[in-house]
Amino acid sequence: MRLAVQPELSALDPLRQAEGLEAEMRLNLPSDIRLVEDAVDVVARHLEASFVDRHTIRFNLRVALSEALVNAILYGNAEDDAKGVGVRVLFGRHAIEMEVTDEGGGFDYRDIPDPTLPANRLRPAGRGLFLIRQLVDEVRFNDTGNSICMILRRA
Amino acid sequence: MAFNVRKHTGGVLVIEVDGQLIVGNRQELKQRVLDALEAGDRRFLIDFTRTGYIDSSGLGVLVSLSKKIRDEGGDLRLAGLNEDLKTLFELTKLDTLFAITDSPEQALAAF
Numbered sequence: 001m002r003l004a005v006q007p008e009l010s011a012l013d014p015l016r017q018a019e020g021l022e023a024e025m026r027l028n029l030p031s032d033i034r035l036v037e038d039a040v041d042v043v044a045r046h047l048e049a050s051f052v053d054r055h056t057i058r059f060n061l062r063v064a065l066s067e068a069l070v071n072a073i074l075y076g077n078a079e080d081d082a083k084g085v086g087v088r089v090l091f092g093r094h095a096i097e098m099e100v101t102d103e104g105g106g107f108d109y110r111d112i113p114d115p116t117l118p119a120n121r122l123r124p125a126g127r128g129l130f131l132i133r134q135l136v137d138e139v140r141f142n143d144t145g146n147s148i149c150m151i152l153r154r155a
Numbered sequence: 156m157a158f159n160v161r162k163h164t165g166g167v168l169v170i171e172v173d174g175q176l177i178v179g180n181r182q183e184l185k186q187r188v189l190d191a192l193e194a195g196d197r198r199f200l201i202d203f204t205r206t207g208y209i210d211s212s213g214l215g216v217l218v219s220l221s222k223k224i225r226d227e228g229g230d231l232r233l234a235g236l237n238e239d240l241k242t243l244f245e246l247t248k249l250d251t252l253f254a255i256t257d258s259p260e261q262a263l264a265a266f
Contacts, residue, residue, distance in 0.1 A: 033178050059239045066210055070178050116248040122222060124215035127247050131211055134246045 007042055012090060021090040021097060023050075029069070029085045031077040031102075036069045043089055043098075052093050053154045060135040061096065064150050067128040068100040076102030076146055096152040106145030158184055160191075167198040167266050169259065172206045176213035185216050189223065197229035198266050202259045204235030214249060221253060230254075234262040 008026045016022075025046055029035050040062055048057050069085060077083040083103040090097040113120050115127045133139050138151040158180075159171040168191050176184060188199060201217070203209070209217075217233070224231045232254045236244065244250040256262040 036179075037175070037177070059242075062208070063210070063243070066177075066208075070210065070212065074178070116246075121248060121252060122218060124219040125212075127211035127214055131243065131246060 007046065009046075016090060017092075020092040020095040022092040023090070025087075025089045025091070027087040027089075029073075029087065031073045031079050031081060031083050031085060033070060033073050033079070036066055036073070039069060039087065040065050043087070047089070047091055047096065050091065050093060051096065051154070056152060056154055060152060061098070064132045064136050064152075065098055065100070067132050068098070068148050068150065071128050071148075072100050072102035072104075075107065076104035078104065094154055097149060098151075099147060099149045101142075101147035104146050106142075109141045109145050109148075158187060160187060163200070163263055165198075165263060165266060167200050167263055168196045169200045169202055169263075171202045171204070174206065175208045175210075176203075176206060176216070177208065177210040178212040181212050181216040184213075185220060188220050192224065192227055192229065197224070197227065199224060199229065199231045200259060200262050200266075201231070201233050202235050202262075203233065203237075203240060204259065206235070206237075206240065209240055209243060211247075214243065214247060218249065218252065230266065232256065232262040232265065234259040 010024050012021055012024050027039060029039055043065060044057050044062055048054055051057055072085045073079060077085065086101040088099040112129055113126060115123060115130050120126065132150060136150040137153050140149040141147065157173045159173060161169050163169050221231050234256045235258060236255065256265065
């Protein structure tokens with residue numbers, strides 16, 4: 001299934017540019033998991049040309065953004081057609097900041113069991129956020145817990 | 156994106172994952188393996204040689220299938236993971252849970 005919405009691109013203000021973030025891309029998705037792959041492709045394609053390390057885009061960004069979008073659609077919005085997911089990506093040659101925001105009530109991101117502990121290793125779920133934390137350099141949430149910000153930096 | 160299923164001469168059911176194993180198709184893989192288990196198959200090889208991506212839901216399905224197959228006295232092996240996919244198994248420590256070989260031929264020889 002192809003994503004009908006095209007990203008909006010704009011330049012960033014000098015303050016963010018000083019942090020190495022030069023441009024901004026925004027996407028809004030309906031709550032349909034069939035669109036995740038396409039949304040990730042759209043973002044990755046735009047960033048591959050400008051970011052310093054292609055493998056970071058193809059692996060770290062792709063896995064982290066896919067997992068965040070699936071979480072937002074399945075758990076945040078509970079696949080409610082009336083709710084959307086906002087994606088905001090700030091990027092430059094050495095840094096990427098991706099924010100994924102759903103319309104759900106949020107969750108307690110501090111209370112996630114470690115899926116690598118022997119007691120949890122046979123659980124079928126609970127690895128998405130763990131993978132995100134492993135593959136990006138910094139993860140932040142808003143107070144509500146319905147918006148995740150993932151930061152990647154490469155020299 | 157498809158699953159190609161064939162019975163190897165040694166009686167091993169080989170499932171090739173062509174494309175991705177993700178939230179959108181994991182149930183199809185699960186059902187195919189459960190149906191085969193119900194039909195009497197006990198030895199399974201999932202071949203990821205042509206797989207570009209497995210997400211956390213896909214990993215979860217493999218965990219759940221591995222438990223079900225083991226409960227029925229069967230054996231599940233995985234093969235053909237590229238370097239990035241191996242990294243996902245290592246990060247989640249699932250490399251300790253599965254019998255993983257580089258090639259499907261190695262896996263078939265080990266059954």
